[in-house]
Amino acid sequence: MTAQSGAADVAVRATAIVDANAALEGPLLPILHDLQDEFGCVPEEAVPVIANRLNLSRAEVHGVVSFYPDFHHSPSGRHVLKVCRAEACQSMGGEKIADRVRSALGIDWHETTPDGAVTLEPVYCLGLCSCAPAAMLDGEVTGRLDETRLAPLLDEARR
Amino acid sequence: MTEPLKVYVPRDAGALALGADKVAAEIAREAEARGLDIRLIRNGSRGLFFLEPMVEVVTEDGRLAYGPVAPEDVASLFDAGFLTGGDHPLAQGETEKIPFLARQTRLTFARCGIIDPLDPADYEAHGGLKGLRHAVMMAPEEIVETMIASGLRGRGGAGFPTGIKWKTVAEAKGEQKYIVCNADEGDSGTYSDRMIMEGDPFMLIEGMVIAGLATGATRGYVYTRSEYPHAIATMRDAIAIARRHGFLGPDILGSGHAFDMEIRMGAGAYVCGEETSLLNSLEGKRGVVRAKPPLPAHEGFLGRPTVVNNVISLATVPAILDHGPEFFRDFGVGHSHGTIPIQIAGNVKNGGLFEIAFGLTLHELVDEIGGGTRSGRPVKAVQVGGPLGAYFPRALFDTIFDYEAYTAKSGLIGHAGIVVFDDTVDMLKQARFAMEFCAIESCGKCTPCRIGSVRGVEVADKIAAGEDPEAQIALMTDLCQTMRFGSLCALGGFTPFPVLSAIEHFPDDFHPARFAEAAE
Ligand SMILES: Cc1cc2nc3c(=O)[nH]c(=O)nc-3n(C[C@H](O)[C@H](O)[C@H](O)COP(=O)(O)O)c2cc1C
Ligand code: SF4
Ligand code: FES
Numbered sequence: 001m002t003a004q005s006g007a008a009d010v011a012v013r014a015t016a017i018v019d020a021n022a023a024l025e026g027p028l029l030p031i032l033h034d035l036q037d038e039f040g041c042v043p044e045e046a047v048p049v050i051a052n053r054l055n056l057s058r059a060e061v062h063g064v065v066s067f068y069p070d071f072h073h074s075p076s077g078r079h080v081l082k083v084c085r086a087e088a089c090q091s092m093g094g095e096k097i098a099d100r101v102r103s104a105l106g107i108d109w110h111e112t113t114p115d116g117a118v119t120l121e122p123v124y125c126l127g128l129c130s131c132a133p134a135a136m137l138d139g140e141v142t143g144r145l146d147e148t149r150l151a152p153l154l155d156e157a158r159r
Numbered sequence: 160m161t162e163p164l165k166v167y168v169p170r171d172a173g174a175l176a177l178g179a180d181k182v183a184a185e186i187a188r189e190a191e192a193r194g195l196d197i198r199l200i201r202n203g204s205r206g207l208f209f210l211e212p213m214v215e216v217v218t219e220d221g222r223l224a225y226g227p228v229a230p231e232d233v234a235s236l237f238d239a240g241f242l243t244g245g246d247h248p249l250a251q252g253e254t255e256k257i258p259f260l261a262r263q264t265r266l267t268f269a270r271c272g273i274i275d276p277l278d279p280a281d282y283e284a285h286g287g288l289k290g291l292r293h294a295v296m297m298a299p300e301e302i303v304e305t306m307i308a309s310g311l312r313g314r315g316g317a318g319f320p321t322g323i324k325w326k327t328v329a330e331a332k333g334e335q336k337y338i339v340c341n342a343d344e345g346d347s348g349t350y351s352d353r354m355i356m357e358g359d360p361f362m363l364i365e366g367m368v369i370a371g372l373a374t375g376a377t378r379g380y381v382y383t384r385s386e387y388p389h390a391i392a393t394m395r396d397a398i399a400i401a402r403r404h405g406f407l408g409p410d411i412l413g414s415g416h417a418f419d420m421e422i423r424m425g426a427g428a429y430v431c432g433e434e435t436s437l438l439n440s441l442e443g444k445r446g447v448v449r450a451k452p453p454l455p456a457h458e459g460f461l462g463r464p465t466v467v468n469n470v471i472s473l474a475t476v477p478a479i480l481d482h483g484p485e486f487f488r489d490f491g492v493g494h495s496h497g498t499i500p501i502q503i504a505g506n507v508k509n510g511g512l513f514e515i516a517f518g519l520t521l522h523e524l525v526d527e528i529g530g531g532t533r534s535g536r537p538v539k540a541v542q543v544g545g546p547l548g549a550y551f552p553r554a555l556f557d558t559i560f561d562y563e564a565y566t567a568k569s570g571l572i573g574h575a576g577i578v579v580f581d582d583t584v585d586m587l588k589q590a591r592f593a594m595e596f597c598a599i600e601s602c603g604k605c606t607p608c609r610i611g612s613v614r615g616v617e618v619a620d621k622i623a624a625g626e627d628p629e630a631q632i633a634l635m636t637d638l639c640q641t642m643r644f645g646s647l648c649a650l651g652g653f654t655p656f657p658v659l660s661a662i663e664h665f666p667d668d669f670h671p672a673r674f675a676e677a678a679e
Contacts (some may be wrong), residue, residue, distance in 0.1 A: 025378075025442075025460075025461060026423075026441050026442040026443040026461070027443060028201060028426075028428060028442075028443025028444075029423065029424070029440065029441075029443055030423065030424075032426070033385075033424060033426070035276065035446060038572060039429055054443075063445055065445065067428065067446060068425075068426035068427055068428050068446070069426065069427035070385055070424055070425075070427040070430060076655075080564070086347035086546070086596075087347040087348060087505070087542055087546065087578050087589070087592070088347050088348045088504045088505040088576075088578045089347075090584075090589075090592070090666065091505035091506040091578055091581070091584065092506050092533070095454040099278055105624045108174065123386055123427075124235070124345065124347065124429060124546075124596065124599075125345060125346065125347045125348075125349075125386070126172075126386050127172065127173075127344060127349070127350035127352075127353040127387060128172065128173055128176050128210075128350065129347060129348045129349065129350060129504035129505065129510075129576065129578065130173065130208035130350070130502065130503065130504045130505075130507075130510030130511050130512075131173050131176050131211070131510070132179055132504070132505060132506075134176060136386070139388045140175075141172050141175055141176040141389075142176050143173065143176030143177050144176075145540035155263075
């Protein structure tokens with residue numbers, strides 16, 4: 001596929017997503033979430049499509065994408081590991097767990113392993129504060145993280 | 160033919176985080192291998208997270224609990240005959256008599272963990288829809304008056320009287336009004352909204368419909384966080400089921416009134432829990448805080464009259480309509496009426512959801528009910544009310560759970576989360592984190608919040624490095640004053656609470672002597 005046909009393809013699929021949500025009141029966040037589900041990110045090529053269909057400026061769309069930590073322009077790894085950094089998890093040694101994760105994966109927050117397996121994101125509370133420290137791998141939650149529970153989680157993430 | 164034996168294994172994210180799915184699968188597998196006919200029900204959580212995954216069986220003596228169950232325990236549970244209440248080291252006896260639960264007063268969480276969250280018949284069998292059935296027979300003003308009389312104050316943090324808010328929206332002019340449920344629950348130490356959405360979602364829907372009847376709003380949104388995929392999935396299913404059963408849609412319970420709703424997902428920004436930021440986000444904008452006035456009640460979602468209420472506020476409405484405002488109002492102390500679901504979290508032995516009338520002391524909550532720390536070390540500090548809440552030392556453990564009592568101690572109860580820390584905690588680090596969190600999450604609108612928080616982190620680092628700590632502490636205190644009075648919303652305005660409380664109550668952690676020693 002050439003770069004151009006790739007971009008055209010993105011535009012077609014993005015248009016379908018935008019149109020599917022267009023009747024909603026305040027459609028932009030649902031659209032951005034759907035784009036991320038489809039492409040793993042909000043592709044740059046989708047921005048003019050959104051701007052056009054929703055009658056916004058490109059700058060406005062960019063402004064929204066850049067405001068929210070969940071949205072990004074380049075795809076994450078195959079897995080996303082979110083490790084809680086908030087207070088309840090801190091109280092149960094969450095910082096040490098996070099350090100272990102970073103050194104085991106050899107990456108820092110917001111980074112992706114070179115093989116593209118996993119992106120590490122900080123999260124500020126998963127609502128698992130009575131089961132701290134907590135993490136979420138692609139929507140699967142784990143609590144009371146210690147060395148024993150961490151090992152299989154990291155194996156899973158590296159896959 | 161005999162009925163299959165019922166086994167409950169929670170589907171609450173907290174239970175899942177501790178392996179509930181594996182336990183459920185193991186129970187199903189073991190039952191089949193033994194040729195036993197069981198009915199596995201995935202309930203919400205009772206909130207006893209120190210016993211999760213907590214498996215319950217139904218016997219002649221009521222529901223009996225076993226926990227915390229690991230997949231490896233399942234075979235031995237079967238060997239012990241747990242399906243009919245057999246004894247086992249994990250046996251906790253009758254669930255309702257477990258002290259942590261027996262001491263509670265559950266009005267809002269009356270059904271959570273008991274019913275199948277997505278079974279409307281189970282919901283109704285446990286008192287569901289009674290509030291709404293009353294409400295459809297009442298005039299809108301009567302519903303509003305009932306809510307005002309109940310004394311319910313918003314459970315999202317600010318503690319504003321819910322009935323008054325509804326009255327403002329009811330009286331506002333507008334063709335289209337909205338009920339927006341704030342389910343953004345970003346405070347560390349809190350998960351009560353999540354538990355309701357996963358464990359008793361119809362109650363939230365019922366509360367929103369009643370709010371719609373009271374104010375004339377016909378559309379509702381639940382705005383929740385992307386960190387809550389399980390809650391989102393359950394709410395989506397619940398909304399579809401509620402429509403099929405006629406308590407959502409064009410003709411609510413045959414009353415001729417319409418109300419419909421959908422769920423919307425945030426995108427990782429804490430500040431979007433602030434109601435005006437939330438409304439901007441819902442509209443598809445950057446989640447920047449709006450100046451008030453105009454109030455959302457007058458110009459909210461898309462500029463139209465909007466009720467913004469927390470999940471627990473709305474979820475408490477059906478019980479108030481069912482039991483009457485006096486019943487609710489009579490619980491509590493001072494101007495804090497009713498019950499409050501307190502979330503006991505962090506380094507605590509018995510962590511979980513504890514719903515009780517206002518008025519318990521921190522000592523009762525942390526030492527008696529919570530049972531002290533999980534690590535077994537002494538309690539050093541408790542943060543009440545999330546990342547914008549103050550840190551309390553033992554000396555203030557006589558503070559009672561009440562909005563005004565916390566305000567008087569330069570703190571807040573917020574969304575009623577309490578996070579326990581043992582004596583290994585470094586309060587300077589906690590103060591630094593409060594500033595760091597504010598810097599990360601600031602919406603950027605006001606300078607004291609956006610820049611002040613970054614400066615706060617630097618100052619904390621200087622204190623830690625032993626660079627003229629006395630002067631730096633004075634600087635930090637000044638900075639907090641600026642943030643306190645120069646910020647538009649509570650993110651910048653209340654970040655000083657954890658910082659100043661840490662400095663005031665734990666001076667040793669900031670004291671120059673500490674660094675002098677460390678340097679030697
Ligand atoms: C930074 C910030 C975050 C907030 N987060 C939440 C939240 O996650 N959930 C919530 O219900 N209220 C939150 N609030 C409070 C809301 O602005 C608002 O007071 C509340 O939704 C009103 O509902 P209630 O009256 O039922 O409490 C937050 C406020 C601030 C300043
Ligand atoms: S205090 Fe902070 S979060 Fe609140 S409006 Fe100002 S900049 Fe935004
Ligand atoms: S603080 Fe980590 S899950 Fe709530």
